[in-house]
Amino acid sequence: MRIRRLFLTLGLALVGAMSALTAAHAQQDNLLDTIKKKGKLQVGFSSFVPWAMRDKQGAWVGFEIDVSTKLAQDLGVQLELIPTAWDAIIPSLISGRFDVIIGGMTITPARQEQIDFTAPYSTSGQGVAASRQLAANLKWPEGYNSPNVTFTCRRGVAGCKTVEEKWPKATLRQFDDDAIAFQEVINGNAHAVISSEPKPSFFTLRNPTRLFKPSNENIVNTFEGFGLRKGQPAAVAGFNDWINKNQAWLKQRHQYWFRTQDWASLVPNL
Numbered sequence: 001m002r003i004r005r006l007f008l009t010l011g012l013a014l015v016g017a018m019s020a021l022t023a024a025h026a027q028q029d030n031l032l033d034t035i036k037k038k039g040k041l042q043v044g045f046s047s048f049v050p051w052a053m054r055d056k057q058g059a060w061v062g063f064e065i066d067v068s069t070k071l072a073q074d075l076g077v078q079l080e081l082i083p084t085a086w087d088a089i090i091p092s093l094i095s096g097r098f099d100v101i102i103g104g105m106t107i108t109p110a111r112q113e114q115i116d117f118t119a120p121y122s123t124s125g126q127g128v129a130a131s132r133q134l135a136a137n138l139k140w141p142e143g144y145n146s147p148n149v150t151f152t153c154r155r156g157v158a159g160c161k162t163v164e165e166k167w168p169k170a171t172l173r174q175f176d177d178d179a180i181a182f183q184e185v186i187n188g189n190a191h192a193v194i195s196s197e198p199k200p201s202f203f204t205l206r207n208p209t210r211l212f213k214p215s216n217e218n219i220v221n222t223f224e225g226f227g228l229r230k231g232q233p234a235a236v237a238g239f240n241d242w243i244n245k246n247q248a249w250l251k252q253r254h255q256y257w258f259r260t261q262d263w264a265s266l267v268p269n270l
Helices: 002-028 031-038 063-075 086-094 158-166 178-186 199-206 233-245 247-259
Strands: 040-045 078-083 122-131 150-154 171-175 192-196 220-224
Touching: 031 040, 031 063, 031 233, 040 063, 040 086, 063 078, 063 233, 063 247, 122 158, 122 178, 122 199, 122 247, 150 158, 150 178, 158 171, 158 192, 171 178, 178 192, 178 199, 192 199, 233 247
Parallel strands: 040 078, 150 171, 150 192
Antiparallel strands: 122 192, 122 220
16 A cells, blocks of 8 residues: 555656646747747847947947847837846856847857757858958969968967968968957058958958958858757747748848948947
8 A cells, every 4th residue: 555655646746747847848938929928029149349339329239239129020029138248148048137149149069058049040250351462463262372472360269270271381470469460461461361250341341452352252151040048949940930031131231230331430439
């Protein structure tokens, strides 16, 4: 009799635990419904040019702000922007401080162990800017793989490794500051600089008589997705559907913020 009671007690406890887990999973998986019920989409992000930055009136502008604003509008809810330090953004998402990260976060295996990602909604990567004085007649990319060609990069970043891998014969000069690496090319002391976009595009737009882009394609691509807490497949699917339906609009806004500086007058001290 005692054994039967013990098994009955254990069985009831197991059923209760499974019900609790099912309820918790349903609550997690109901994120989009929860957002609509509370009438607010809470977005975590960090300040990076041109992803998100303050304009001259102190309001947030940038690619991520456009994306978040349209997403909230399409969901029929208000948008609450929650600026967060980059090193704290994943822990803040996990703790429930906001619903989703929309902050130019690259999808990586290490991050996928902590959070889930949607399909990519933007593509970034490393780009190149070259000296009109020194590199105008060089064929891209093979003409740059020569001991007579000098690349610059910021010390310790991925761009330096890219030069070593793709142009092993070239001379590589590394600097502690991105601005100095670009200035060496602007001054005609080096042929080209490798850096994360949109810096090569922006420096070229600001120095059109000194710099040009031998290629508008990224040398190395990275992909960004919305970041979500684990265990929300319906929300991931819902956001993926939105991303898929808005591909043309996302591409147009990305082009505006990353390939032009038509917006530069909005932002102080750019």
